[in-house]
Amino acid sequence: MSIQEQVYRYPDANGRYGQFGGKYVPETLMNALIELEQAYETYRNDEQFQAEYKQLLQSYSGRPTSLYYAERMTKELCGAKIYLKREDLNHTGAHKINNTIGQALLAKRMGKKKVIAETGAGQHGVATATVCALLGLECKVFMGEEDMRRQRLNVFRMELLGAEVVPVISGTRTLKDAGNEALRYWVSNVTDTFYILGSVVGPHPYPMIVRDFQRIIGDETKRQIQELEGRLPDVCVAAVGGGSNAMGMFYPFINDLSVNLVGVEAAGRGVDTKEHAATMTLGTPGVFQGSLSYLLQDEFGQVQPAHSISAGLDYPGVGPEHAHLHASGRATYAPITDNEALDALQFMCRTEGIIPALESSHAVAQAIKLAPTMRQDELLVICLSGRGDKDVGTIMEVLGGNKHE
Amino acid sequence: MNNTVMNRMDAAFEKLKSEGKTALIPFITVGDPHIDVTLELLLGMEQSGADMIELGVPYSDPLADGPVIERASARALQNDITLRDSLQVAKKARERGANIPYVLFTYYNPVFQYGAEKLFKEMVDSEISGIIIPDLPLEESTPIREIADRYSIHLVPLVAPTSKERVQQIAQHGRGFIYCVSSLGVTGVRSSFAANIEQFLQEVRTATNLPIAIGFGISNAEHVRRFSSHCDGVVVGSAIVRQIEEALPLLQSPQTAQDGVLQICKFVRELKS
Numbered sequence: 001m002s003i004q005e006q007v008y009r010y011p012d013a014n015g016r017y018g019q020f021g022g023k024y025v026p027e028t029l030m031n032a033l034i035e036l037e038q039a040y041e042t043y044r045n046d047e048q049f050q051a052e053y054k055q056l057l058q059s060y061s062g063r064p065t066s067l068y069y070a071e072r073m074t075k076e077l078c079g080a081k082i083y084l085k086r087e088d089l090n091h092t093g094a095h096k097i098n099n100t101i102g103q104a105l106l107a108k109r110m111g112k113k114k115v116i117a118e119t120g121a122g123q124h125g126v127a128t129a130t131v132c133a134l135l136g137l138e139c140k141v142f143m144g145e146e147d148m149r150r151q152r153l154n155v156f157r158m159e160l161l162g163a164e165v166v167p168v169i170s171g172t173r174t175l176k177d178a179g180n181e182a183l184r185y186w187v188s189n190v191t192d193t194f195y196i197l198g199s200v201v202g203p204h205p206y207p208m209i210v211r212d213f214q215r216i217i218g219d220e221t222k223r224q225i226q227e228l229e230g231r232l233p234d235v236c237v238a239a240v241g242g243g244s245n246a247m248g249m250f251y252p253f254i255n256d257l258s259v260n261l262v263g264v265e266a267a268g269r270g271v272d273t274k275e276h277a278a279t280m281t282l283g284t285p286g287v288f289q290g291s292l293s294y295l296l297q298d299e300f301g302q303v304q305p306a307h308s309i310s311a312g313l314d315y316p317g318v319g320p321e322h323a324h325l326h327a328s329g330r331a332t333y334a335p336i337t338d339n340e341a342l343d344a345l346q347f348m349c350r351t352e353g354i355i356p357a358l359e360s361s362h363a364v365a366q367a368i369k370l371a372p373t374m375r376q377d378e379l380l381v382i383c384l385s386g387r388g389d390k391d392v393g394t395i396m397e398v399l400g401g402n403k404h405e
Numbered sequence: 406m407n408n409t410v411m412n413r414m415d416a417a418f419e420k421l422k423s424e425g426k427t428a429l430i431p432f433i434t435v436g437d438p439h440i441d442v443t444l445e446l447l448l449g450m451e452q453s454g455a456d457m458i459e460l461g462v463p464y465s466d467p468l469a470d471g472p473v474i475e476r477a478s479a480r481a482l483q484n485d486i487t488l489r490d491s492l493q494v495a496k497k498a499r500e501r502g503a504n505i506p507y508v509l510f511t512y513y514n515p516v517f518q519y520g521a522e523k524l525f526k527e528m529v530d531s532e533i534s535g536i537i538i539p540d541l542p543l544e545e546s547t548p549i550r551e552i553a554d555r556y557s558i559h560l561v562p563l564v565a566p567t568s569k570e571r572v573q574q575i576a577q578h579g580r581g582f583i584y585c586v587s588s589l590g591v592t593g594v595r596s597s598f599a600a601n602i603e604q605f606l607q608e609v610r611t612a613t614n615l616p617i618a619i620g621f622g623i624s625n626a627e628h629v630r631r632f633s634s635h636c637d638g639v640v641v642g643s644a645i646v647r648q649i650e651e652a653l654p655l656l657q658s659p660q661t662a663q664d665g666v667l668q669i670c671k672f673v674r675e676l677k678s
Contacts, residue, residue, distance in 0.1 A: 024513055024540045026469045028565035180468045188590035287514045300487040301518035302465040
């Protein structure tokens with residue numbers, strides 16, 4: 001049966017999205033995952049839990065975030081009407097907090113006082129450290145040494161918030177290795193520790209839990225665009241590393257087949273080079289960090305290092321539900337290079353006075369390509385997943401922004 | 406199972422049982438630091454009292470392993486060691502008279518990319534008796550086990566102190582032996598084992614007729630002795646890989662490699678004492 005003929009209901013009972021997903025973890029973790037699944041099943045339908053989650057999103061994180069008509073950008077591009085879903089206006093500056101609030105509340109309900117997380121760009125780490133401070137939980141964040149260098153400001157923010165940042169010196173010292181190290185630590189401390197995973201990746205039930213806590217992005221967008229335009233958008237564009245902001249944006253639109261869903265992955269120095277993170281474009285199905293999805297790997301299944309100027313997209317895997325949306329054709333995925341993202345970032349700064357995160361700039365770059373090919377009465381929504389303050393150092397390095405020195 | 410020749414692993418456990426002995430099962434990472442060293446270690450460790458050997462296939466993201474085995478993996482991968490090399494080195498050892506059973510230790514993705522059918526067929530050819538896949542829990546294992554059964558390759562399951570009510574079901578689907586994880590955590594030398602470890606082993610014992618072996622953190626002769634009275638096999642991994650790491654200056658030069666191998670074999674003999 002094709003996806004058009006049925007209501008979308010994934011994951012199935014085995015944690016699968018079509019052929020993708022599953023639970024490929026050491027036996028030591030299996031009962032913890034089952035326990036998490038059961039707890040989540042209880043609380044996803046618990047009114048008190050949901051009310052507390054919604055209340056914190058509203059009063060603490062500042063939701064709903066606005067759906068902003070980017071008028072100057074629209075006029076410059078002479079095409080579709082462009083809206084920005086302003087996840088950058090969340091507390092801590094990115095969509096990541098939607099998920100960490102949800103999972104930290106879950107941890108508390110499950111009686112776990114210790115929390116761990118992995119982080120790439122540092123946004124998930126900061127969002128985790130933030131809610132742990134808020135809820136009185138002990139917090140350890142695993143971060144690759146290379147990323148700690150690229151994102152020094154976020155390291156300090158986490159420490160300021162009372163979290164311990166654990167440098168990861170294995171492998172490529174980036175997000176993938178931070179994820180490995182968090183899983184290793186969890187195996188050793190599974191009885192008293194809750195792992196707040198930051199993206200729609202990992203073993204079931206994580207991809208589902210993170211998606212459900214991020215769907216607020218799409219739910220709000222759907223309501224807001226109805227209010228503003230009286231109809232659904234024609235295209236939704238979002239950047240994909242692991243894919244949490246994209247999954248949150250896409251999920252409420254999956255059964256609305258008139259809405260084109262476009263994921264944007266990092267092509268780094270180009271898909272014709274070896275330095276990219278274009279998992280959908282160039283990867284093949286493989287098992288990595290707990291689930292079957294697309295993966296950058298060699299013919300013997302060794303994971304290949306990814307590259308992107310954006311630490312948050314510098315990841316050789318991708319969430320299994322995205323793999324399914326890609327394989328089934330419901331969503332399409334496009335690669336954007338480092339340079340295209342940098343150009344888009346500057347374009348947005350100049351036309352809208354908004355500095356987008358490098359991750360989000362990939363989505364902006366794809367929108368810049370798409371909008372002029374669309375009619376002026378068509379609607380394009382960009383998920384502006386985070387703000388770019390954290391990236392200013394990196395951008396200065398690349399653009400040589402020290403003009404006044 | 407349709408194979409008329411008894412799996413080498415079953416025969417070994419049966420013989421040891423009749424002699425009232427426990428299998429010493431050293432682990433090495435294939436190709437660390439060189440594939441020729443691996444071959445010499447396979448032969449030398451057998452001479453030094455190993456009853457079975459776990460052949461670790463190097464992997465880029467070994468998330469069940471601690472830093473010692475992770476570094477060994479990285480060294481082997483620098484030499485471009487693949488699953489295919491692991492099969493070939495076993496075959497070469499057989500050609501040179503190796504007799505004890507081998508069990509492959511590999512993460513699932515290399516198996517998935519190689520193709521389970523092809524792998525198990527070639528394992529029969531290399532006379533490798535079983536396979537341990539640390540990131541393939543019971544729920545994901547059925548298709549692989551079905552293929553393995555057809556080739557009389559044992560898909561050896563792991564049980565952990567956190568498995569609790571899962572022990573029964575895992576044991577039921579077990580093949581070859583049941584690999585008991587000594588404590589929470591990744592592979593590597595540690596100072597203590599799970600509380601109630603003996604009770605855990607007893608639970609596993611009552612759940613199965615298969616031999617049971619313990620691994621993760623077993624690092625010296627005293628540990629081997631302690632668990633020999635509870636188990637049919639004792640796996641020593643990181644402690645041996647650490648010996649290899651310490652002997653790297655010797656092992657990396659063809660002139661002195663044999664001295665390095667002898668040093669590691671001495672360690673294996675000491676584990677037996």
